[in-house]
Amino acid sequence: MPGLPVQAQVERVYREDSRRILATLIRLLGDFDLAEEALHEAFFVAVERWQRDGVPDKPRAWLVSTGRFKAIDALRRRARFAASQPLLIAQLEALEQADWSDEDVEDDRLRLIFTCCHPALAADAQVPLTLREVCDLTTEEIARAFLSAPATIAQRIVRAKAKIRDAKIPYQVPTLAELPERLDSVLRVIYLVFNEGYSASIGAELIREDLTREAIRLGRLLVQLLPEPEVMGLLALMLLHESRRPARTSASGELIVLDEQDRSLWNAGLITEGCALIEQALTMGRFGPYCLQAAIAAVHAEAPTAGETDWPQIVGLYDVLLRAVPSPVIELNRAAAISQRDGPQAGLTLVDAILERGELLDYHLAYSARAAFCWQLGRKQEARKAWERALELTRQEPERRFIEERLKALD
Template sequence: MEQLIEDIYRAQSRRVLATLIRLLGDFDQAEEALHDAFASAARAWPRDGVPGNPFSWLVSTGRHKAIDRIRRRSRFDASLKDIEDSLYGEADAAEIGNMELVGDDMLRLIFTCCHPAIPCEAQMALALREVCGLTTEEIAHAFLVPTPTVAQRIVRAKSKIRSDRIPYEVPDLDELPQRLERVLHVIYLVFNEGYSASWGTEVVRADLTAEAIRLARLVADLLPHPDVEGLLALMLLQDSRGLARRADDRSLVLIAEQDRSTWDRGKIEEGMDLLRRAMEPGEVGLYTVQAAIAAEHARARTPEATDWPRIAAYYDLLMTAQPSPIVELNRAVAIAMSEGPQRGLEIIDCILASGKLGSYHLAHAARADFLRQLDRKAEAITAYERALSLCQQGPELAFLRKRISQLTAPPEGQ
């Protein structure tokens, strides 16, 4: 039962939270109600059995716990009386089961997190906290910034929502274009956290990748736009490889070693069609360029057939449009695949020498792999160990240990 509750928390807690925010009108109260609901489930479900609709049970329980808490506090604080009164009524109970409302709650949550009144850095931190459920420490690790900095951003964002009475809603059509870029970025972050989880024991969090794709489809219905099509194409093309990225023992499988027959051809075809449409206007966005990179992998029936020079050229475009150390790292890998590991090593050494990505485990892992290919074993082991010390994701830790074990094992026959 404990594992079942944990699985339900993993799959539904973000949707429960989003609906509780709609019903309670406050982030902190909703988070407290979410934890109360699951604590109640841990006590009641082993005794009474799992309800037929766990989602509705959790939302209803969390809402009632919040009402009880506000009622107790309102005895000592008259300012809470109006809040207490506003939470009662049969309409709210009906809304709990209204799946049309529930289906849009995550989109409402993202638009609230991305309100222009909230600084961009705080938007991203708040969205990863509320939409993905990451801890403050995990968000800090993802952004390569100190944990207290992230905590302050989240607190200030919530305070801004309260003080400015930012509505929990999808904006009117005339406001959508100015909010689109940030909303798409949040959806992209949600997908990335699902496709390459920054923590935990799973290579892929299918609940997050599916939610990100669903949200992008909702945005596309609200506001058809090439950038939305480009992002949706990118996510579908990458998600088509999701199952192949995990071995039977849940370890990570690199793209060169994946069974390409297991790639989802339906998602690839839809992604390719969306990519063509996104490129029709002529001026393409960043997500469309990334989708074009994913498309090159999807087209290649074997690893050797991959057009790495073309992929490197796409990364050149990204470096021109929006330079970043991560793009530079991916470009180094593409160049290494087309020009050899020595060239890739030179680029990564320049990145690390500049002070960029020193605490990013994938930079050290890529460097280690180039050293391994160059048969510089001792240096490769050191680089893998550095990556290992920075990594927080279970399957990646196992992969890095496996690489070190391969390099330290005595040659066969000895």
């Protein structure tokens, strides 16, 4: 960061490290709202102090320490007037005596994820709370991802925070004996974080690299902690998808679909690592949906060209995945694979069956798939209608432009 103006350096630290710092402050303070307040106080002080004294060697540690002292000051002020003075004094004493080091900051987000996914919390609150507190997604972004109202998501998050506070849920990674029952929620959260980064639900950019990078970092930590097949499968899946990132958009930010990507741009190192991980996981048995999805991604990654993709193998893997996890989205992906193996009419029949059941009616990719099949079959009016519906549903600018280009091509 040397050479950058101090204001820009503060903004960069906030962008890259504020959620790690917040996670540490939440653990130290035991209170989400107090930690959020302390975080913003610390960055406010940083703007002034770093201008005068220079940027410290360890900015994160400086910000955690400053935020902690600001929280102590706030608690002292409250203790003077509050009826619950003994409780505040006890909280102050515990906070002043708490030990921490800069190394703690690296693992605190993983601790916070396990806290947010604690079984004492309502299942429908765990993921929104994690996406809000760990990943800094807004309530509106989370609501769109879950097709819910922002007010509903906000209420879930508030109730979950209160439950953590009142039940004194600890900020820690569970013991090895406790891990298996807590693992499903954590894997689901990490994958949702990755997906939001890999294909943002809304906005001008297709990719949020900060989220994909953070999800992969958390996945690596989890593999070190618990090298189970599904943990390894999730990390492999994220690595294999991430390997395509350089080829997914043009220099101007336009979306490039899988079969049109320049595969020489794919990251060979990530492909090698991901394929090795999934091979190891599959030999261990007890694998589930993340391993199966990673195996599908590996088949794509190992094909030198789109035309050489082993579609029968991919369809077979989707068959197994669909039996393990019945889902209309998986059915849609399977339909796309079958269209590659058996032709667009076969894919169209399957997609129409999903829509006729009343499923995926608000999912833009279902209409994009239908449009593509109709286009290949020369049914241009049906293709136009499906792409127009997809355009109504998507909230991401690169996808909107991609669909608009397809509509122009029909003309």
